[in-house]
Amino acid sequence: MKSIGFLSFGHWTPSPQSGTRSAADVLLQSIDLAVAAEELGADGAYFRVHHFARQLASPFPLLAAVGARTQRIEIGTGVIDMRYENPLYMAEDAGAADLISGGRLQLGISRGSPEQVVDGWRHFGYAPQPGESDADMGRRHAEVFLQVIKGEGFAEPSPRPMFPNPPGLLRIEPYSDGLRERIWWGSASNSTAVWAARMGMNLQSSTLKADETGEPFHVQQARQIRAYRDAWKEAGHTRTPRVSVSRSIFPIRDDRDRAYFGRGKDSDQIGVIDNMRAVFGRSYADEPDRLAEELRRDEAIGEADTVLLTVPNQLGVAYNTHVIEGIVKDVAPLAGWR
Known part of the structure; x- marks a missing residue:
C-alpha cells in the first residue's frame, strides 16, 4: 500500500494559454483540486513554497482553507524554506492549520531551494550567526520550531498578565497534539537525510538529488532512503x-494526454543547482499498463510509503483531476500500490 498525493508548484502567468493567470486563480484552484482529489480517493494535497516568485509563497492560509473544505485528505507542504521563517510565529500558524483540519497537517520543511533574489531571507529580517551558513541558519530555525511545537512551556509569564495564566511556564498556542510527529524534512543528499532521521522527522525526497555516486536517480534515491x-x-x-x-x-x-505528454521516453538529467552537481529524475508517461510496469522498476518508489505526483497546475483543475484519476484508479492497482 502506498499513500498517493499531489504536489503543486503553484505557478501563474498572465499568458492566455495558462489556466492560472493570477495568484487568486492558483489559490482558489488549489483548494478545488484538493477537494476533487479527495473525492477520487487520493490521500494528500501538498504545495511547494517559493518566495519572490509567481508561485505559492505563504502556505498557512491555503492549508487552513483546504483543511476547512475537506474531511479526510492529508494537507501539507513540500517544502517550506526555514531560512525565511520565524519558528515561533510559524508554530502558531501550523498549530492553527492543524486544528482546523482535524490533525491532517503533514508539514514539509527544509533549508530551501535556489532563490529568485540574492539572499532573499535577509529581506525577511534573518541573517546567519557568525560562522554560520544560510543552510545552518535554516536548520537552526527548524530545531527551534521542532522544540516549541512539542507543547512544553518555556516562556516566563508576566506578573501582571492581561488574562489569567495557567501555572508554570507558558507554551506556544494554539498547541496541536501529534503535530511534532508529522513534520518532514526535504532532503537532497544522504547526509541531510541522516540528520533528519536523527532529529525524528519524516523524509521527503524530491525529483532531484545530489549526484553522489553517478548511478541512476532512482537508485541513488533508494540508497538515501535506506541510509x-x-x-x-x-x-x-x-x-x-x-x-x-x-x-x-x-x-x-x-488524445489530450498524448498531445501533452506523449513525446516518447524521458531520462534522468544532470545539472548544477546551488553549486551542487545534481541528478534530476525522469518523467513517466505511457499507457497505464506499461506505466505501471515502469514504476515497479523504480527502486525509490519501492522503498517509499508515499508518492507525491507533481501536477501541471497551469493546465487547470479539470485536467489535473483527470491525471490524478488515471493514477489512482488505473495505474495504482496495476503497480501494486492499491
Missing part, C-alpha cells in the same frame, strides 16, 4: 517514520 532508515533505527526512535518521493507521472489515456 535514512538505518539512522532512524540507530537513533532509537520508537515510531515508524514515513518517507515520500515525488514523481511526474502521466497516464496516456486519450
